[in-house]
Amino acid sequence: MNLLQIGAAALALLAALPAVAQKVAANKPISPDLFGIFIEDINYTADGGLYAELVQNRSFEYSPSDRGGWHPLTSWDYLHEGYAMGSLSVESAAPLHANNPHYVQLRVENPFQKGLGIKNSGFDGIALKAGEKYDFSLWARSKGGAAMPLLVQLRDAKGAVLAETTLSAKVGEWQQYRATLAPNASAPDASLVVLATGKGVVDLDMISLFPQKTFRNHPNGLRADLTQALADLKPRFVRFPGGCLAHGDGLDNLYDWKKTIGPVEQRVAQRNIWGYHQTAGLGYFEYFQLCEDLGARALPVVAAGVSCQNSGGSWRIGGTGQQCVPLADMAAYTQDILDLIEYANGPATSTWGAKRAAAGHPAPFNLHYIGIGNEDKQTPEFRERFQLIYDAVRTKYPNIEVIGTVGPAPKGEDFEQGWAFANQLNVPLVDEHYYENPEWFLANNRRYDSYDRSKSKVYLGEYASRGNTLFNALAEAAYMTSLERNGDVVRLASYAPLLAKENHTQWNPDLIYFNNSTVVPTANYYVQALFGQNTGTEYCANVVTLPTTVAADTVAASCVRDARSGDIIVKLVNVGGSAQSFTVDLSRFKGVNSAATLITFAGPKTAKNTFATPQAVQPKTTAYKASRNFTYTAAPYSLTVIRMRAKRG
Template identity: 60%
Template sequence: MQRPLFTFIIALYSTATFAQQQKAISPDLFGIFFEDISYAADGGLYAELIQNRSFEYTGSDHRGWNPMTAWEYTPRGYAYGKLSVETKSPLNENNTHYIILDIQDAGQEGLGITNYGFNGIPVKAGEQYDLSLFAAKLAGNTMPVTVSLRNRKGDIYGETTFDVTNKNWQQYAAGITVNKTDDSACLVIIAKGIGQLAVDQVSLFPKKTFKGRVNGMRADLGQAIADLHPRFMRFPGGCLVHGDGIANIYNWKNTIGPLEARVDQRNIWNYHQSVGLGYFEYFQFCEDIGAKPVPILAAAVSCQNSGGTWAIGGTGQKGIPMQDMQAYIQDVLDLVEYANGPATSAWGAKRAAAGHPEPFHLQYLGIGNEDKMTPGFEERFTMIYHAVKAKYPEISVIGTAGPFSEGEDYDKGWEIVNKLKVPVVDEHYYNDPEWFLKNNARYDKYDRKKAKVYIGEYASKGNKFINAISEAAYMTSLERNGDVVHMASYAPLLAKKGNTNWNPDLIYFDNTGVYPTLNYYVQQLFAANTGDVYISDVLTFDRQKDSTLAASVVKDSKTGDVIVKLINAGATDAKVKINLKALGALLPKAQVTVLKEDRGVPVTVETDFTKGNITLDGLSMQVIRLHKK
């Protein structure tokens, strides 16, 4: 039986009329949202291969964890002694735990510890890995130490040796080149003398990080993110920023400076943050992928769901005491100076000392995240907002409208930002695909004179094709309303297989592989084919109420290209007729990219597009890029 066809009727316009129908699109429309959830940072994007590198894990991070989690006491060849976790004379007061090996008999091979990484340390034959650790000889003579990468049977892939002679903490560093590929290697530290050896801050990085950065990002994950072509990157959260209680609020100052001096803390998602991926690394990564940095800070309140209460009106929100607010506000102002201040300023000097004397050109600063709109929140947000605008009027502060697309907090959030004239407000929502299809006109009716919208978190609750295609349909409305929807970012960005706190996610990964979703390719296609001008009233439908069909036409003024995006979230084909005369003088050849479920990835071909008559398959997306003559 022949399937019914839906017909797109493309209105005919003269070139002059075409020019009159243009509407500006935000240059920062499509970006990414990074939160350290589902092991997105440690064990994920952050390329550190050692888990619990400074022995700071505790049972409050995760049930059953302790300072020796991911480590194993390793006596070899009849060696005899004992291991203890100490805090008496730490490497740094911010991270007090370290281990002492008390070696009474070194035996034939010595005594030490083994780290198994994040469920295995992946290594590749011929690659170099950069080792670093701090050690001190507390008793005995010179302590020979061997550090090796091995398989679980003990076969050595590569090693380095050094002597520890100093009774005070000293850093030791070396490169280890391995001769075998193994997804589940381990790092073994063996002392071969008699006496006491203290060890802390053990680190192992692949030499090949993203952009070759020291203390950098995992190369394949970094590239997958860069390939999204994000205009901005929001970090470090999410719920992470306002934490689980006042003591757990994310403090950006704890995440900069020497790694051994940073303050580890419990992750609200029930694991641990080494904060090796800290604010300097976030800013630098944004620069490396060409994305504007969008840091989000707590509005001086903790999450309303603190203590495990996950419900509207949760009672866990706590505010920083008013007597401490000026200090907190100063922390916020110091962040702007850290990002943008000259190298001669107090906080700009710290950025310069980390290796970046030039400013990071911070433009946006988010205050608050999905907060319950209590009087305590409003009072503290207002104080912070006024302070930032008074000292740094060039910074665009982003407010918040709570965790949902409607409701009491949403209404109150908008009331607050409108009263204060906050320039941008952050909306979040996770809904079914049908919601995205039926709410394509959501922003058509927004007041253009009020705050711009940043859709900081959104997703359609799944990674099936219907989820991806419904998000694509919705994204055409974001382009159509690019004058009021200033920014948008799918969330969450990353999730490690076997360690997910939230589903769906945009990119899944394990220790050796990266697995983009269909949703990922939708985000990539929109960001790679964005424009600065939306052409309204060019596309019309003969079935106005069919929510499964959506389209947008945008123009890139720099290249002159016209980009047509066509979405069919329905099961049946649609006939599309495009009158190319309405789009001005264009070359006959066009690039057409098609995304369909059975292909899994977008496929691009160059084709003759002089007629403009095409069939849009059911459950498909097409991006047609037409080049200016």
């Protein structure tokens, strides 16, 4: 090769460099775990909601510390049928287990055939379906010289018996008794009745009723329809058991994972920071099992050795209630967290892996993430304890990715100090939270474009636009296109809160509302579902051209490619009141099939799904014919997803 040829080759190489650089910049990897869900026991998410137990206060452990006026017989009625004579009392002298100290004692002086007992109406009634089967159980012991006959019934609101069975409580130690009940009619507000029909004394505890059809038919499982709504989101991770719930209302209320595993009668119930009671029936084993069922990574969050700074209602005076685990106790506290990782990932021969195996899961749960802290005040005490835990986890389990915390807002002192601390320690991810109006989300679509890619990555753990209208949902959709665009720095994102029971909400808005028989997905839910169901492995820039005749913050778009399927997925968001045209250029992709799937989610700006109008807005799916270059006109107030098949690779 002569000098002239060498020079020409060099010029050709230089000319090609910009094109190569542009190609690299135009396609960048997206976190495989970008969109997930966050479960916190707020708004009766667990007991009375996701956890399928139908009996409220099944172990007689409610107390005034849960809520003013509550007591061990809250949600129970004392029954003396006909002319039955006797008495009822709550005892604690010889409990079923020390962690479950209260039980009911029935003293039957004369049953007069019908008997004496108790009735439970569940959480706003017990919803029963004809033809379904329900698993009943209780622990009992007869204190007299003979066994005590028990009559168990399901009754409708008028007292008609829908199903019944008989049991016999033996003399001696506590024993568990089981039966299957099949109601002959449906009832939205049934009750469970247990009657002692013989003369004598009998103790009762852990009175339970479960539908056999739980999600994936697990015993001690989850409500099938509500959990299916979570499954339909296609979450890639599940954060649990909460935010504020995890670090609790004072040190005595920290969420202790070890007290939530093992036989349910041995778990430790406690007051809920949101003003009710948590049985821990939905405990760490059930959370890990749910993650596995959903095909999602588990993301447990533990307290960073401090309680919520809002403990004791101190949010009213500036959040000065942060309490700290004494430094002398931090080694033991940190070991509890290391034990949690062993419980999830250790072999069945390890101390804590054996407890997982004993619960029915010999194989590891393959934990990858763990969150330390939640929205904590960035005090020296917090930072000292966080680092003790962080260093211990990093040393023993270097493959676990730790997620830190930077406060409850998108800016401010805790935010700035939290980020500086995380970058100082090289924490893999930090957990940002913010609840803002929809206009904020539209105006901040470029928030993560300028984040430093060399520093800690982001988990957007809690966000919502303060409303459940279609407009709110579309503002979130526009923002989620920016999360895809920045999927290299925003590794995880989850809307919050997830669930809320009708008439029992402590926080609004929420993603899914429900009562005992109905699940109402919000407009926000459908946006989350459309993004979760249409994820990609890489973001493709310069595919969609936004309309220029409208304000920039009212339109947004993204294009992702899924290398696993070869699909190209375009998302178009129009948050304005007039139709807008987007230009799509697919010329860079090979083998694009013109036969596409079109999903549109549109309606009036203020449209909202409620119990009265549960289907006011829903996505619609149709066929669509695409081309290498096309223009799509998006309806006012709409999210459009166009999914096209292309060659893999």
